[in-house]
Amino acid sequence: MLYFPNAKINIGLNVISKREDGFHNLSTLFYPLQLCDGLEIVENGLDHTRFTQSGLTIEGELTDNLVYLALLLIKERFEIPNLDIHLHKKIPFGAGLGGGSADASFMLKALNEMFNLELNTQELIDLSVQLGSDCPFFIINTPCFATGRGEELVPTDLDLSGYRLVLVNPNIMVSTPEAFRYVTPHEPFTSLEEAILNPLPSWKGLVENDFEKSVFCQYPAIQELKTKLYQEGATYVSMSGSGSSVFGIFKNTVAWNREVIDPSYFVWEEIIK
Template structure:
């Protein structure tokens, strides 16, 4: 069985307060995009994960795909499986690639083995793997709050636009991104985003992590500025970076030659 776990972007990201447990409450819009990995599994003598495409750091045994499989195997009689992941979505980019792989693994196993789990139950399993994993179960535009684990569906359709994602050759640590954040509540309510033309987003929608990441990684700020120079209606860093995205009504004709070498381009 094969599926294509897609990435997401964060449209707006407000860090609103620090919690007593040390985590932060935030508000953001998760929006699914077409950039996707490929994930498949077959029955095997031993459960394992092989990976092609982008090189992934860490032991495959600790990959979220294997953790998702083991989570379901505690409650269901699943056979030994060999998973193969062709990695396209870059990690350490704020695009949710690992979380998407795990959520799609849950959905694939549920469907293939007829476990009859509804979306709400799958979301509970996914929540045990990561705060944003449950988003990829329904995989629709969502307003997220809390620590990014509480969801409300929103009506937002960007299908008439083109989304370009740029990823420099380095990643940004989420812990590092939080280090210099000063929580504050925004003036604009992200739940009203659908009522605001994309051309006006730049004025009121921001990613708080840019204030802590850009001073240390000015290359990311420059990529955002270049997207605006190329005609983006709105551009921002996704999550805690290092990827940035631009929303275009019309794609620039000479995008690749307009950017520094070593930048990965997805559209």
């Protein structure tokens, strides 16, 4: 069977406080994109599972891959046959887009569907959070406010349909643990839930990503992307997650000049549905 794990963006990201478990309490809004990887899973009739990969090169050992770890979580609870698993990577790594988390969560959902495991949504969420803090979002995969580590989700009816989203990744890997080191946790003056209620044109300066200040200092090219997208007429621009991707939300009637972006950068454009 074939599945298409999709990316997400963070609309606003506030680091509220440091937790006793070493993580941070966050407030963010996850919004799904149409940008997808491809995940194919078939029974192979062999005495072992095979994993292959194409597209963007995945560094590291197979045993570190979140798709493989998701498989092991299911195998701890259920007897399932050996598989051929193929992952085609299109979502950039270290980009604040949740590509690895999406792959892992879609693997859990795929196995649940393929083998009639009858895991409900909450059970899938409980499994997925063991793989990553934003994995639970991809179980639900609709716009959600997220708190806690990012795993406490409340669906929202935020509707950006009809706007055009331009996503740019400058091929810079930003370490999430490193990004957290330079952020001072604090309560925002206006909560994200309140800020989002304002009209989109007023989000600039109101709906903020707390990682931008430190990440921009370390990687000026990322800040330059934000400036360029505003110059091209975007209504709202932000870095996603801890970076390095930057997205701009444009009125569909606004034309922007793609030539202002370095041709070596990854660019994705979609009409939001």
